[in-house]
Amino acid sequence: MSNARGRPRTRSQPATVPDEVLEQTHKTPREFTSEEYRRGMAEMQVAAENWMLAIEKHHHSIGCLDDFRVRLSTFLLRGDAERWWETARQRFGDRGLTWAEFQQMFNVAYCPAWVQEQKTYEFIDLVQGSKTVAQYEAEFTALARYAPELVSTEAKKASKFQRGPRADIRHAFGGVQCKEYAVAVQRAYVVERDRNEWRAIQASKKGAGSSFNGKKGKWAAGQGHSQGKEPLCC
Incomplete structure (x- = not known):
């Protein structure tokens, strides 16, 4: 042709x-x-x-x-x-x-659509739970694309993120809601870091106190035996 x-x-x-x-x-x-x-x-x-x-x-x-x-x-x-x-x-x-x-x-x-719908509900129900803030943020980022309407603006994204952390971290926010997602994430990291440091200090003090009390108890027990008395309870 x-x-x-x-x-x-x-x-x-x-x-x-x-x-x-x-x-x-x-x-x-x-x-x-x-x-x-x-x-x-x-x-x-x-x-x-x-x-x-x-x-x-x-x-x-x-x-x-x-x-x-x-x-x-x-x-x-x-x-x-x-x-x-x-x-x-x-x-x-x-x-x-x-x-x-x-x-x-x-x-x-x-x-398939049914898997995407499942991921959408996972994002809606997402909370920190036993995860670290880094793990929570990573999962938040991975699932956010399945519910774009919930993170369509910076304020919505920040608000959704701030509803997920554990109660102790949320309470540390003092009821102040960030409008910027990056700021909200940074605050969560800072609160987690400060609380971990505080727990470490308390654990160190407790350990030091136990060691001191143990030595004191041994000394008192020795004194009691030397005087013919029962050991003191610690």
């Missing part, structure tokens, strides 16, 4: 990935496989989301164009994920997928 100008019509070929882009991709391989996460869907979803974030970051860092993103990303799929892709791509025939289409398919397969 020919086009309107009489030139032979050729079948569109997929864009060729430039050598320099391939070289950068091989230097920073970020493979994804779902097989190691069979113990739990939630763990696999977190791994899938982290992989997608890393891939997008890598694409931006090497200046990868949209035409090449799908090919470079699917090259890094392994195991079950690679077999999923070989099946999923057949739905599109010879037409290449856009990056947005690939992301949507990937999210449906590895980031």
Whole structure:
């Protein structure tokens, strides 16, 4: 067949990935496989989301164009994920997928809505409990993306964070609510540090007191024996 100008019509070929882009991709391989996460869907979803974030970051860092993103990303799929892709791509025939289409398919397969909903409720119910402030902050950061409406402003994010620490840390805030998230986190760290130092001092004093009382008791016991009296109770 020919086009309107009489030139032979050729079948569109997929864009060729430039050598320099391939070289950068091989230097920073970020493979994804779902097989190691069979113990739990939630763990696999977190791994899938982290992989997608890393891939997008890598694409931006090497200046990868949209035409090449799908090919470079699917090259890094392994195991079950690679077999999923070989099946999923057949739905599109010879037409290449856009990056947005690939992301949507990937999210449906590895980031199902019910797991995201579960993570949302985990964030809503998140409290410090027995965790340190650092551990609480890390979990807060990891789960916040599942409930963006709760942290859509700096004030909302700070307010949600300040509701989670243990009672002793919250009481130390004195009812003053920070409007900035970074300030709220810093205050929690400071309160935890001060309280840990106070506990360490009290424990040191208690230990020193016990040692002194023990020596005093031994001395009194010796005096009692030497005088023919019963040892004094300490």
